[in-house]
Amino acid sequence: MLFRPREWALLTQPRAVVGFVVTLVAVDALLAIAGVWTTALRSAELLTAAAIVMSGAICVEAMRRLGLPQGMVRDLLGTWWIPVVLLLPPVYSLIVPIPLYLLMQYRIQRAVVFRRVFSAAVVALAGFSSSTVFHALIPGPIILLDGVTGAAGKSALISGEGIGAAILCAVLFTVCNTVLITGAIRMSVPEEPRRTTVWDSESLLLDAVEVCVGLIVSLLCALSLFLLLVALPPVLLLQRSLLFQQLQTAARTDPKTGLLNAVAWERVAKTELTRALRTGCPLAVLIIDIDHFKKVNDTHGHLVGDQVLLNVATMLSQQLRPYDVIGRFGGEEFVVLLPGADMAEACRTAERLRTQVGRMAQPINDITITVTVSIGVALLRVHGRDLLELMAAADLALYRAKDSGRDRVCLPVATTAGVPVRSVTDPPTDSRGS
Structure with missing residues (x-):
């Protein structure tokens, strides 16, 4: 009826x-x-x-x-x-x-x-x-x-x-x-x-x-x-x-967040990366993951989880520059391309995103939900020279952030002659220090 x-x-x-x-x-x-x-x-x-x-x-x-x-x-x-x-x-x-x-x-x-x-x-x-x-x-x-x-x-x-x-x-x-x-x-x-x-x-x-x-x-x-x-x-x-x-x-758009979907983001990212390699400009990739998102879904339901996902996507978009490229990578993960960002700028941006999401109180259906994010950062030429290498490096950095306690920003561990070393600006645990 x-x-x-x-x-x-x-x-x-x-x-x-x-x-x-x-x-x-x-x-x-x-x-x-x-x-x-x-x-x-x-x-x-x-x-x-x-x-x-x-x-x-x-x-x-x-x-x-x-x-x-x-x-x-x-x-x-x-x-x-x-x-x-x-x-x-x-x-x-x-x-x-x-x-x-x-x-x-x-x-x-x-x-x-x-x-x-x-x-x-x-x-x-x-x-x-x-x-x-x-x-x-x-x-x-x-x-x-x-x-x-x-x-x-x-x-x-x-x-x-x-x-x-x-x-x-x-x-x-x-x-x-x-x-x-x-x-x-x-x-x-x-x-x-x-x-x-x-x-x-x-x-x-x-x-x-x-x-x-x-x-x-x-x-x-x-x-x-x-x-x-x-x-x-x-x-x-x-x-x-x-x-x-x-x-x-x-x-080209993810229906739940309005961001680029993974395929469209990858297409734009490859174009920007090719331009950065040709001109010698710096470039960074961030992978952002909402911490304990499954707990939000299990406790409050998937509709509330979808609203949290949308709110986080909106906040991330507001904190980025107009020419930065953000997309939904899948599940509760987002991916961001930062054209022209060196290591210091990428870490500052990632830290700003982490802080703003953590401060955001989300009133949904008479309840207030707060979430945090973990972020992995990778730099062109430092951690890879193509998109696949950068994504893999940022993903490893994200796992470092998760293993270190979540709600933090991490860079990947680089290798030289098979011996693990950290980049000179990579902090011991995360971008906030241990």
């Missing part, structure tokens, strides 16, 4: 998230009831809503055929939300998302039900708010009774004032939608950095494209619904290109 509480999984979320989702859905429901009660239905508006839903359904079906990556996916469905906002009375913005999100749930991907409902509620509330503002600014008729066939008549949208208000309200819709979703993410995962969830350049570009295409579709619909046949193919092509790019990214 659709509404079994266990399928919603809402009660496993923080209380703030539960309250936010329930409040949002309740507000949408009350507004929809009031809107249906007070809005007079017009045949032209009903036909326009049906045509937009049909166009959106074709896009959803195209997504199913191409396939979707795991995790958060960007699509161009805003292309169809914006015409609803601008062309139809506000109540339609509360109703039109329902069939399309039901179609996404059953034709594309069975997401957690409360998340799907929340996404629809966010689009509905953002659309209702923006549509209310637009129709207050432009009170004239948007869809004419004869506009469906393209007969004589002029929509209030086809004017300088109408287009200016449309741009304003399309941007307002996008901002409201983004803020509501980001608010839920911040309440669910407080450690998530704001820049990765809101205003990064790629998201801004996609939002701008969505607004522009949505405005073009709105103008075409205001002239005649038959022009949807002209707008649909370019929208499908744009959506296909966007999803294809995301599928390519997903093939």
Whole structure:
């Protein structure tokens, strides 16, 4: 059944998230009831809503055929939300998302039900708010009774004032939608950095494209619904290109942490290593392992363990330079490439990572979890001249750190003429001293 509480999984979320989702859905429901009660239905508006839903359904079906990556996916469905906002009375913005999100749930991907409902509620509330503002600014008729066939008549949208208000309200819709979703993410995962969830350049570009295409579709619909046949193919092509790019990214990304997977990291690392050998620049490799991670899984469950894994990955990423390369090596291990880092810089970086992870308190499901990491460091030309040798040396250094008591940084033991020696900067036990 659709509404079994266990399928919603809402009660496993923080209380703030539960309250936010329930409040949002309740507000949408009350507004929809009031809107249906007070809005007079017009045949032209009903036909326009049906045509937009049909166009959106074709896009959803195209997504199913191409396939979707795991995790958060960007699509161009805003292309169809914006015409609803601008062309139809506000109540339609509360109703039109329902069939399309039901179609996404059953034709594309069975997401957690409360998340799907929340996404629809966010689009509905953002659309209702923006549509209310637009129709207050432009009170004239948007869809004419004869506009469906393209007969004589002029929509209030086809004017300088109408287009200016449309741009304003399309941007307002996008901002409201983004803020509501980001608010839920911040309440669910407080450690998530704001820049990765809101205003990064790629998201801004996609939002701008969505607004522009949505405005073009709105103008075409205001002239005649038959022009949807002209707008649909370019929208499908744009959506296909966007999803294809995301599928390519997903093939390189670890689904639990969002970092590069082992294959993608190795490909990038080999390129950087070749460049370092050619130019003579230093380079270092770190292998990072979460200490006693199995105990976290056994004590609190694998879902909590996955959250700890994500939190550690996020912390590590925040502490590295933009051009450092981090990936998930497997299990609870991470691997980092530090271009341009000599031995002193590599040890300082590794020690900073170890310290920051150890200080991080992770509140998860009303419990606070702290973990430590052990780190092995290897240097190009000192411990090896290819990636395989560096990884083997860093792995040996990691074992030294584990054997020495964990929560420390170690360098490998080098050999000269078969006699074990330590590098001159390698401390007796770890980078903090014994």
